[in-house]
Ligand SMILES: *[C@@H]1O[C@H](CO)[C@@H](O)[C@H](O)[C@H]1NC(C)=O
Ligand SMILES: *[C@@H]1O[C@H](CO)[C@@H](O)[C@H](O)[C@H]1NC(C)=O
């Protein structure tokens with residue numbers, strides 16, 4: 299194993315302590331979502347597959363490195379709905395594009411990690427909200443039926459029903475999520491985790507208070523149970539929680555992780571933090587490491603996290619977690635090395 303000196307030091311401090319309590323630690327391997335905006339539009343000409351065979355960065359090499367050298371066990375693989383269907387609304391997968399995305403999923407599975415299939419559309423298609431004037435719940439369910447049919451045989455797949463819903467009716471949104479859950483289970487994926495995303499860009503600071511978590515508590519498997527239905531939460535550490543600034547101002551413990559943990563325990567539920575991160579700066583390393591350390595103490599209800607982001611992001615992207623290869627040695631970004 300080869301580490302940056304700093305990685306070795308950071309790991310030496312953590313191994314044997316609470317490090318092992320998380321069920322999942324990992325990172326987003328972005329690229330198939332490039333071109334997607336918060337209004338649910340996706341310019342699929344901007345996609346950069348994070349796979350060398352398609353002319354992109356070495357996502358497989360990155361994931362192998364993260365597993366081998368950082369002990370990571372989770373990769374989130376964002377993709378735009380429009381890319382999967384070649385801009386045709388509905389659930390019919392456009393095979394030439396799906397094959398490329400599936401190559402990334404298979405690369406992820408080959409590392410032994412768990413892999414989140416993340417539809418990165420903000421609860422929308424080209425500005426219209428799912429089940430609220432935009433795509434019908436049936437069209438959303440058809441997409442998930444198609445995807446789950448492709449992946450139902452893999453235990454390590456996690457179904458990320460939707461990235462960052464926002465500005466919608468949370469009660470109606472929970473009904474749309476119920477359609478996705480039904481479709482995934484009916485396609486034969488009966489045991490895998492499914493992620494339930496709340497309003498306000500899946501904010502960990504509001505899902506327990508804004509009504510969207512309350513509405514999602516009612517989502518069930520077709521058999522009436524709530525087994526393996528896990529809340530999806532995001533949180534950044536910059537002053538406006540946007541993940542667009544190099545400096546961080548909070549560890550989110552008092553405003554998000556502590557009250558969220560209480561709410562999850564009261565309701566007998568769990569959550570996964572599928573996006574978090576900061577710039578590779580002293581302030582972000584400090585606050586991000588505090589956040590992760592706290593999350594480990596509530597690992598009974600917070601199953602883990604995946605950082606934003608590696609894959610096709612350049613190493614000068616503000617929140618980059620993309621490692622660099624020199625010869626045969628991968629070097630991690632500071633937020634990964636330290637936290
Ligand atoms: C996929 O989309 C492109 C661009 O819109 C179009 O040229 C092509 O015909 C589409 N392919 C199919 C099979 O519909
Ligand atoms: C959400 O939609 C439901 C069902 O149509 C409606 O009863 C409720 O008033 C709506 N909530 C808000 C906040 O608009």
Ligand SMILES: *[C@@H]1O[C@H](CO)[C@@H](O)[C@H](O)[C@H]1NC(C)=O
Pocket residue numbers: 469512513514516
């Ligand atoms: C959840 O379901 C219960 C029972 O059907 C219902 O009374 C309650 O209003 C629902 N809560 C939300 C937030 O939709």
Ligand SMILES: *[C@@H]1O[C@H](CO)[C@@H](O)[C@H](O)[C@H]1NC(C)=O
Pocket residue numbers: 544545579
């Ligand atoms: C981040 O904070 C450092 C230290 O306070 C400061 O020097 C730097 O200018 C800040 N960077 C940005 C982009 O605000």
Ligand SMILES: *[C@@H]1O[C@H](CO)[C@@H](O)[C@H](O)[C@H]1NC(C)=O
Pocket residue numbers: 624625
């Ligand atoms: C790559 O590693 C070699 C050998 O350790 C070193 O001399 C060189 O400076 C490194 N290159 C970069 C870009 O870090």
